[in-house]
Amino acid sequence: MARKRITPGKIRLTEVAKLAGVSPITASRFFRTPEALSVGKRARVESAAKELGYVPNLAARALASQRTEVVGVLIPSLTNNVFADVLRGIYDALDGSRYSIQLANTRYSILQEERLLRLFLAQKPAGLIVTGINQTADSRAIMESVDCPIVQIMEIGPSPIDMMIGFSHFDASRAAIAHLLAQGCRRIGFLGARMDPRVQRRLDGYQAAMNDAALFDPRLVVTTAVPTSVTLGGTLFADLLAKAPDIDAVFCVNDDLALGALFECKRRHMAVPDQIAIVGFNDLEFMSSSVPTLSSVRTNRYEMGRDAATMVIETLEGRRPAEPVVDLGFSVMERQSSARRS
Amino acid sequence: MARKRITPGKIRLTEVAKLAGVSPITASRFFRTPEALSVGKRARVESAAKELGYVPNLAARALASQRTEVVGVLIPSLTNNVFADVLRGIYDALDGSRYSIQLANTRYSILQEERLLRLFLAQKPAGLIVTGINQTADSRAIMESVDCPIVQIMEIGPSPIDMMIGFSHFDASRAAIAHLLAQGCRRIGFLGARMDPRVQRRLDGYQAAMNDAALFDPRLVVTTAVPTSVTLGGTLFADLLAKAPDIDAVFCVNDDLALGALFECKRRHMAVPDQIAIVGFNDLEFMSSSVPTLSSVRTNRYEMGRDAATMVIETLEGRRPAEPVVDLGFSVMERQSSARRS
DNA sequence: ACCGATATTGACAGCGCTACCAGCACCTTG
DNA sequence: CAAGGTGCTGGTAGCGCTGTCAATATCGGT
Numbered sequence: 001m002a003r004k005r006i007t008p009g010k011i012r013l014t015e016v017a018k019l020a021g022v023s024p025i026t027a028s029r030f031f032r033t034p035e036a037l038s039v040g041k042r043a044r045v046e047s048a049a050k051e052l053g054y055v056p057n058l059a060a061r062a063l064a065s066q067r068t069e070v071v072g073v074l075i076p077s078l079t080n081n082v083f084a085d086v087l088r089g090i091y092d093a094l095d096g097s098r099y100s101i102q103l104a105n106t107r108y109s110i111l112q113e114e115r116l117l118r119l120f121l122a123q124k125p126a127g128l129i130v131t132g133i134n135q136t137a138d139s140r141a142i143m144e145s146v147d148c149p150i151v152q153i154m155e156i157g158p159s160p161i162d163m164m165i166g167f168s169h170f171d172a173s174r175a176a177i178a179h180l181l182a183q184g185c186r187r188i189g190f191l192g193a194r195m196d197p198r199v200q201r202r203l204d205g206y207q208a209a210m211n212d213a214a215l216f217d218p219r220l221v222v223t224t225a226v227p228t229s230v231t232l233g234g235t236l237f238a239d240l241l242a243k244a245p246d247i248d249a250v251f252c253v254n255d256d257l258a259l260g261a262l263f264e265c266k267r268r269h270m271a272v273p274d275q276i277a278i279v280g281f282n283d284l285e286f287m288s289s290s291v292p293t294l295s296s297v298r299t300n301r302y303e304m305g306r307d308a309a310t311m312v313i314e315t316l317e318g319r320r321p322a323e324p325v326v327d328l329g330f331s332v333m334e335r336q337s338s339a340r341r342s
Numbered sequence: 343m344a345r346k347r348i349t350p351g352k353i354r355l356t357e358v359a360k361l362a363g364v365s366p367i368t369a370s371r372f373f374r375t376p377e378a379l380s381v382g383k384r385a386r387v388e389s390a391a392k393e394l395g396y397v398p399n400l401a402a403r404a405l406a407s408q409r410t411e412v413v414g415v416l417i418p419s420l421t422n423n424v425f426a427d428v429l430r431g432i433y434d435a436l437d438g439s440r441y442s443i444q445l446a447n448t449r450y451s452i453l454q455e456e457r458l459l460r461l462f463l464a465q466k467p468a469g470l471i472v473t474g475i476n477q478t479a480d481s482r483a484i485m486e487s488v489d490c491p492i493v494q495i496m497e498i499g500p501s502p503i504d505m506m507i508g509f510s511h512f513d514a515s516r517a518a519i520a521h522l523l524a525q526g527c528r529r530i531g532f533l534g535a536r537m538d539p540r541v542q543r544r545l546d547g548y549q550a551a552m553n554d555a556a557l558f559d560p561r562l563v564v565t566t567a568v569p570t571s572v573t574l575g576g577t578l579f580a581d582l583l584a585k586a587p588d589i590d591a592v593f594c595v596n597d598d599l600a601l602g603a604l605f606e607c608k609r610r611h612m613a614v615p616d617q618i619a620i621v622g623f624n625d626l627e628f629m630s631s632s633v634p635t636l637s638s639v640r641t642n643r644y645e646m647g648r649d650a651a652t653m654v655i656e657t658l659e660g661r662r663p664a665e666p667v668v669d670l671g672f673s674v675m676e677r678q679s680s681a682r683r684s
Numbered sequence: 685a686c687c688g689a690t691a692t693t694g695a696c697a698g699c700g701c702t703a704c705c706a707g708c709a710c711c712t713t714g
Numbered sequence: 715c716a717a718g719g720t721g722c723t724g725g726t727a728g729c730g731c732t733g734t735c736a737a738t739a740t741c742g743g744t
Contacts (some may be wrong), residue, residue, distance in 0.1 A: 055460075055464040057405070057464075058401075058465055059400075059401045059402075059404035059405040059410070059465070060401075060405050062401035063399070063401040063402050063405050068401070078426055078429050078430045078433060079423070079426045079427060079430050081421070081423070081426075084420055084421045084423075084426055085421060087420050088420045088421050088447075091420060091447050095447075100444070101445070102442070102444070103443070103445055105430075105433050105437075118397075122397040122399075122400075123400055123401070229627050229628075229631075230627055230628035230631050230632075231627065231628075231630065231631040233631075234631055256628070259628065260628075260631060263631055263632055263633045266633040267633055285571050285572055285573065286571075286572035286573075286598070286601065286602075288573065289571075289572045289573040289575075289576055289602060289605055290572075290605055291605045291608035291609055
C-alpha cells in the first residue's frame with residue numbers, strides 16, 4: 001500500500017543530528033535555544049550543520065511550532081516616496097535577523113486592509129506593522145485579540161492597539177503655518193491631495209492655526225481625492241489662485257504638490273517667496289536643492305520604519321520597550337521659499 | 343505518554359470535509375483542482391468552507407506538497423522610484439491570485455543577491471523575479487538548476503536564464519543622444535550616478551552614439567558610484583562644467599540628476615534649452631510639469647512589473663508565453679529642455 | 685553516602701495538509 | 715459481452731519539524 005515518498009539526498013535535521021551523533025530534537029534545539037545545549041554538543045551540531053549545508057525547512061517549522069518568523073507589513077502605497085523610506089527602514093532593521101517580511105499594499109482602503117489582515121493573521125505572523133490609526137472596527141478587534149506584537153506607524157494617537165511610532169500630523173502642520181505667520185504671511189492657502197486620514201489631520205492643524213490667528217477663510221482651501229503628483233500641485237495651485245487671487249503663501253500637504261506649485265509660479269512669473277511663499281511636507285531630498293530651495297516639514301521616515309521593526313523584534317525577544325508610544329517629532333525646515341519678505 | 347496537542351475550535355480541512363460529508367482529500371481537491379470534483383460535491387464543499395470560515399494552513403500545505411505559492415522578487419533598491427513602479431505592477435498582477443510575494447532588497451550587490459537567492463530557493467518558491475542580467479556565476483547556476491519560472495526584468499540580453507522582460511538601455515541611451523544631435527547639439531555631456539550595470543550600458547550607448555558622430559570626448563563624461571539624488575545632479579553638472587565649459591547639452595542617466603542639473607542651470611542663470619539642453623531618463627511624472635518641461639526617455643516600468651508577474655503566473659498555470667524574451671521598448675519624450683535652438 | 689534540585693538529553697506523537705495508489709462506477713468500443 | 719478506458723472518490727502514510735513530558739546525568743549540601 002503506502003509507498004515512501006523517498007527524498008534522496010535531501011538534508012534534514014535528522015541528517016545533521018546523525019552526523020553530530022545526537023538526537024534530532026537536540027539538533028533542533030541548537031537552532032532555537034543553543035544556550036540549552038552543552039558546549040560540546042553545540043559545537044558538534046554546529047559543525048555538522050555547516051558541513052552538510054543544512055537549511056531548515058520553514059514550512060515544517062511553522063507547522064510544528066504553530067507560528068512563523070514573518071513580520072507582516074501593511075502600507076497604503078508602494079509608489080509614495082514616504083513609504084519607500086519607511087520600508088527601507090523596516091528592511092534594514094530586519095535584515096540579518098531571523099525574521100522575514102511579508103509586505104502588502106492596502107491602496108489606502110481600510111476594507112482592503114481588513115482583508116489583508118485576516119489573510120496575514122491566518123498564517124500566524126510573528127509581528128505586525130500597520131499604517132495609521134484608522135482601522136475598521138473589525139480590524140481593530142482582530143488585532144486586539146491576536147497574540148503578537150503590533151506597531152502602528154506614521155502617526156500617534158490615543159489608545160494604541162499595542163505599540164505606536166510616529167508623530168502628530170496636526171502639530172506638524174500647525175507648526176508649518178506658525179512659521180509662515182511668523183514670516184508675515186496672512187493669506188495662506190492650503191493644497192491637499194488624496195486626503196487620507198493623515199492629510200486630513202494636516203488640514204485640521206492648518207485650520208486650527210488659521211483660526212487661532214483669526215485668518216481662516218474657506219476659500220483658501222483646495223483639496224482633492226486624486227492621488228498626489230507634481231503636475232497636480234500645479235493644477236491645484238492654479239485652482240487656489242482662481243478662488244483666492246490675493247494669497248501670499250501656500251502650504252502643501254506634501255513636497256510633490258509644493259514642487260508643482262513652485263513650477264506653476266514660475267510659469268506665471270510669480271516671485272517665490274516675495275510674491276508667494278511655499279512650504280511643503282516631508283522634506284524629500286529635492287526640497288533642499290531646488291531653486292529657490294523649498295521649505296518643508298521634515299519627518300523621520302526611515303527611523304520610523306527602522307524603529308518600528310526594532311520594537312517588534314525587541315518584544316519578540318522578551319525585551320519589550322518601556323514606552324509603547326514613541327513620538328518621533330518633526331522639524332520645520334525654513335528655506336528660501338518662505339524667507340521673510342524684505 | 344503522548345498527549346494530544348488538542349486544538350479546540352480550530353477549523354481544519356477535516357472539519358470542512360465532515361460538514362460537507364466528503365473525505366478530507368476530496369475537500370482538499372476542491373481548493374486545488376475543483377474541476378476534478380463532481381458538481382454536487384463541489385458545491386457542498388464550497389458552502390461548508392464558507393460556513394465555517396475555513397482558511398487553509400499554508401505551512402501545512404507547503405510541507406505536504408513540497409512547494410509554496412510564493413513568488414520571490416529580488417530588486418536592488420526600495421527607494422528608487424523606478425523600482426517602486428515595477429513593484430506596483432508586480433503587486434497588481436499578483437493581487438487576487440493565489441500567489442503571494444516575498445520581496446528582498448539586494449542593495450545593488452550581486453553577492454547579497456546570491457545570498458538572498460539561496461534563502462529563497464530553500465523555501466521552494468513558485469516563481470522568481472530577479473533584476474537585471476548580471477548575476478554571479480553561482481547565482482546563475484542555482485537558478486538554472488531550479489525548477490520554477492524565473493523572469494529577469496529591467497533589461498534584455500542574450501541567453502536568458504528562463505524568461506526576460508525589459509528593454510535595451512544601450513539603444514535607449516543612443517536614441518536620446520541621437521535626439522540631441524538632431525537638435526543641433528554637439529558638445530553633449532554625460533552625467534552618471536551609482537553606475538550599476540544598466541547605467542553602465544547607458545554610458546556605452548552614449549559613447550557609441552558620440553563616437554559614431556565623431557564627437558566623443560572623455561572630458562564630457564562625469565560619473566560617480568554615489569547613489570543618485572537631485573542634489574547630486576547639481577554637483578555633477580557643476581563638475582561637468584568645470585571639465586568642459588563649452589558643453590551645449592547634458593544627458594543624465596536618470597531624471598533626478600536631470601532635475602538637479604536644471605536647478606544648477608537656474609542657479610547659474612544658464613538658459614535651458616538655449617544655452618544648455620537637458621535630457622533625462624525614465625520619464626518620471628515631474629518631468630512633464632517642470633519649467634521648462636524636461637525631455638526624457640520613457641520606460642514602461644509598471645508594465646514591466648505587471649507583465650513579469652503575469653509571465654510567472656501563466657507559466658505556472660501551464661500557459662507558458664510563446665516568446666520568452668519581451669522587449670518593452672522605450673520612447674524619447676521630446677520636451678522644452680531639448681527643443682532645437684532657434 | 686544519600687537526597688533533592690538542576691542541567692541536559694531523548695522518545696514519541698502530531699502539526700494540517702497532500703502524494704500516491706486503489707477502487708468503484710459508468711462508459712465506449714469492437 | 716469482454717476489454718479497456720475515464721471520472722470521481724477514498725485510505726493511508728508521510729512531509730520535516732517541535733511540544734510535551736520523561737529519563738538520565740550532574741552537583742551541592744548534610
